Amino acid sequence: MKLLTFINNGDYQLGVVTDQGVLDVASAVRDLPMLSGESIPLTVHEVIDGGDAAVEKLDQFTSQVLEMVSDDSSYLLDEVKLTLGPCVTHPNKIICVGLNYRKHAEETNAAIPQYPILFNKFNNTLTGHGDDIPLPKVTTKVDYEAELVIVIGKTAKYVAKEDALSHVFGYCNVNDLSARDLQMRTQQWLLGKSCDKFSPLGPYLVTADEIGNPNDLDVKCLVNGAVRQHSNTSDMIFYCDEIVSYISQHMTLVPGDIILTGTPEGVVLGYPEDKQVYLKDGDIVTIEIEKLGKLTNRMVTEN
Template sequence: MKLLTFTEQGAERLGVKTEQGILDVAAASVACKGSASVPQNIHQVIEGGEEAVEALHRLADEAISRAAELGPVFLDEAELTFAPCVTSPGKILCIGLNYRKHAEESNAAIPEVPILFSKFSNTLAAHGEAVPLPIASEKVDYEAELAIVIGKEAKHVTEEEALSYVFGYCAANDLSARDLQMRTGQWLLGKTCDKFAPLGPYLVTADEVGNPNELDMKCIVNGEVRQHSNTSDMIFSCKEIVSYVSHHMTLSPGDVILTGTPEGVMLGYPVDKQSFLKAGDRVTIEIEKLGSLTSLMVREQ
């Protein structure tokens, strides 16, 4: 199932992607008289797990079968204003240098254990949203990434069971101000500027994705493919990441883990060929089964 959050008159609403359009869950719940049993926001779905997803399936099936009598419960996706597909993650964790070819292009040693850093809620951005380029930076880079969304509390889980704690996956862009990132040994400053973690457009349930480590992925800037790889090139797979992190902190429903980026980032280019993002650039992250996440770069006011 493909889930999304959109905004209407300043309020966030839950949507489900169907062949008939985007099901407005709140409107359909009222029309079908099933609002008491149907989750009304993305975090209720994540926390509700399989039962919540099944309730949405039943609602969607009923709405499709009764579409002629229910009124406008299906919306045109092209007319929606998206919100981040996960709206309030408790933690946004990121894995650095997790693609073999990216480590090589960065002249970095292959990590022996996952490299962790974090982003904060100020970095969240939606599909189609403008991202301000910080006044303090001249070297903002793109990073196409697969994001894991945790579905159940996870602590000390094995690699064999790790993916059973995952609710789903989404596309992400780990935008990075390289000059700020490399200013000190800690990367945080260059990773946590406003809107530096676009997520979306959809949160896709794990059952629909299958193996998260065999997904084609691209980053496209102004129509030019800059990154093209596959999640199979990860040094640490999704199950290894979830297990590793859970042995050091408790993962909670709604937590997001960005799993690293493949080769092709601007940081990996020779200095004389580097052309970092500028106002007006349009960056699209495409990941197989997860859709396309687009961001427009603008000047910070």
């Protein structure tokens, strides 16, 4: 199942992506109570928290609605006309893995880590596909980072690697934007990673059953249509199951937590200093990961 969040009158609304359009779940539940039966999840976090049972209810409800309405139904929205929010709106934790691709570590002259390098971001960094990203006044070196995101679906503590992926609800794209001058100012990376809207997320949250093996997905980043990053999650140093297991040994992961799994080679920081051209006003950045759609945002000068 492919979910998204759209903004309606200032509120986040749940949408289900179908061949006929995006199902406005709340409107359909309100107007078609005869189909609702048991409670249908109305937000993305209700779906995540409800797990397989909630996904099944929502899937059945979506199928029933599609069977009884026409393609021009008011319940089926044109995705292009929607203002999207982050596909996971209120994660309890945003955990990031640094230097998790071999070629990326090599291009930045960094040692291959023996353990996952973890840091965090905050909810102020979240935004959606299509939103403008302000380039902060305090930096001149904003870099792109295409990354696969793991979305936790079941509480995980001391989970073995073999069982780790059973605790994953799904996956999505993120652009882990990084102000390199702020990031490298101290030994702690947080400042350069946590500026407003530095984690556009989406456009879709895709359930794990549609992804298959997350450790073999094509990853791309394009800036103004030119490919800057092109790799595969198979180049990860620590795979998704290892990451979930490792983090769960040290903290409890809960449904809705998101884990940014690192970026491949091709970032601006990896170029020789005289060839580094950081993001500027008007640049269009697209993150595209196999089976997860395209996440596109425009960079704009901060007012």
